[in-house]
Amino acid sequence: MRELVIVIADLFFRDPASGGAVRAPGLERIARLGTSTPIARGWRSWLAERIGRPDLAALPPAHVAARLLELPAEELGSASFAVPVHLSPGVAGVHLYGHGLLDVDDAESRELAADFERTFSGSGLRLLPLAGRELLAVGPVLSGLGTPDPAQCLEGDVATALAAGSADIRRLSAEIEMWLHAHPVNEQRARRGEPTISTLWLWGGAPAGTAVRSDSWRGRSASSARSLPIAFADDVFVAALWRQCGAESRPLPDALDEVLASPEERGVLVVHAFRLLDRRRPATREEALAAVDRAWIAPAVGALGDELGRLTLVLSDRELTLRARDRYRFWRRAADPLEALR
Numbered sequence: 001m002r003e004l005v006i007v008i009a010d011l012f013f014r015d016p017a018s019g020g021a022v023r024a025p026g027l028e029r030i031a032r033l034g035t036s037t038p039i040a041r042g043w044r045s046w047l048a049e050r051i052g053r054p055d056l057a058a059l060p061p062a063h064v065a066a067r068l069l070e071l072p073a074e075e076l077g078s079a080s081f082a083v084p085v086h087l088s089p090g091v092a093g094v095h096l097y098g099h100g101l102l103d104v105d106d107a108e109s110r111e112l113a114a115d116f117e118r119t120f121s122g123s124g125l126r127l128l129p130l131a132g133r134e135l136l137a138v139g140p141v142l143s144g145l146g147t148p149d150p151a152q153c154l155e156g157d158v159a160t161a162l163a164a165g166s167a168d169i170r171r172l173s174a175e176i177e178m179w180l181h182a183h184p185v186n187e188q189r190a191r192r193g194e195p196t197i198s199t200l201w202l203w204g205g206a207p208a209g210t211a212v213r214s215d216s217w218r219g220r221s222a223s224s225a226r227s228l229p230i231a232f233a234d235d236v237f238v239a240a241l242w243r244q245c246g247a248e249s250r251p252l253p254d255a256l257d258e259v260l261a262s263p264e265e266r267g268v269l270v271v272h273a274f275r276l277l278d279r280r281r282p283a284t285r286e287e288a289l290a291a292v293d294r295a296w297i298a299p300a301v302g303a304l305g306d307e308l309g310r311l312t313l314v315l316s317d318r319e320l321t322l323r324a325r326d327r328y329r330f331w332r333r334a335a336d337p338l339e340a341l342r
Contacts, residue, residue: 026298062204080205093157
């Protein structure tokens with residue numbers, strides 16, 4: 001494989017005061033020898049631009065993911081992600097940690113969607129199963145939603161983020177919390193020793209003041225599937241993005257060797273770092289970074305020259321690129337990997 005892009009979807013290091021020492025030799029090497037460029041609108045828009053779909057890059061990410069469900073055009077513009085999260089109370093407020101970015105199975109998704117339909121039948125809002133950690137909420141009340149990606153709010157007080165949006169959204173969020181408090185799905189999760197669902201984090205729709213036409217994606221034809229890199233990801237946005245281009249993403253493999261063995265010249269790998277850890281206990285971003293470095297980043301750096309010509313890492317709203325010939329920049333001083341991400 002000539003070129004590989006690795007996107008770490010759920011790690012953000014923006015607070016200069018946060019984070020202790022982290023052992024991430026792969027990232028350390030990229031930070032020392034490669035180049036770093038900020039990403040303005042997040043990895044999803046960056047990836048859509050990268051594969052030649054600026055039309056999809058301009059859309060809210062939930063509107064792209066909604067294509068998987070083949071919703072009527074009039075509903076596409078009122079869709080938002082509904083991410084199940086576990087919130088932890090603390091002395092200084094309510095916090096979201098990495099283990100609180102929950103994955104729900106298909107049975108849980110279907111049960112939540114069906115019960116939501118019964119409980120919120122008069123709200124004009126529907127909950128639709130997607131896959132993995134995300135469901136899709138659809139309804140006109142979601143217009144103007146300004147909540148950020150929950151992965152951007154890890155280890156901080158989430159009250160401000162959850163309060164974003166209109167009074168209707170805040171009221172709806174409070175009702176969802178009460179609905180989930182003693183829900184059978186949560187009772188089953190507690191018996192299995194898994195974190196319960198505190199609320200559904202609504203995000204990814206059109207931000208306040210933005211008008212998105214439901215047919216805005218129709219102005220451009222899909223890119224040729226033959227020109228696409230091969231994609232490995234367990235992520236609904238990536239699945240929808242590739243399908244809009246006439247191709248299908250593949251499941252995330254167990255090891256990098258399976259990616260490098262692909263006959264395609266270009267590949268994209270989208271990884272959720274916290275899925276590599278035991279989700280039943282709290283874990284820091286530094287622990288997740290060390291785990292993803294061991295599993296994916298360091299092996300990819302090690303493959304440069306022999307199997308790879310160029311490696312691009314997208315992490316914490318940064319694009320870090322290392323080419324095979326950059327390995328010989330021995331005069332560069334060692335860099336703090338976390339500082340390179342801010």
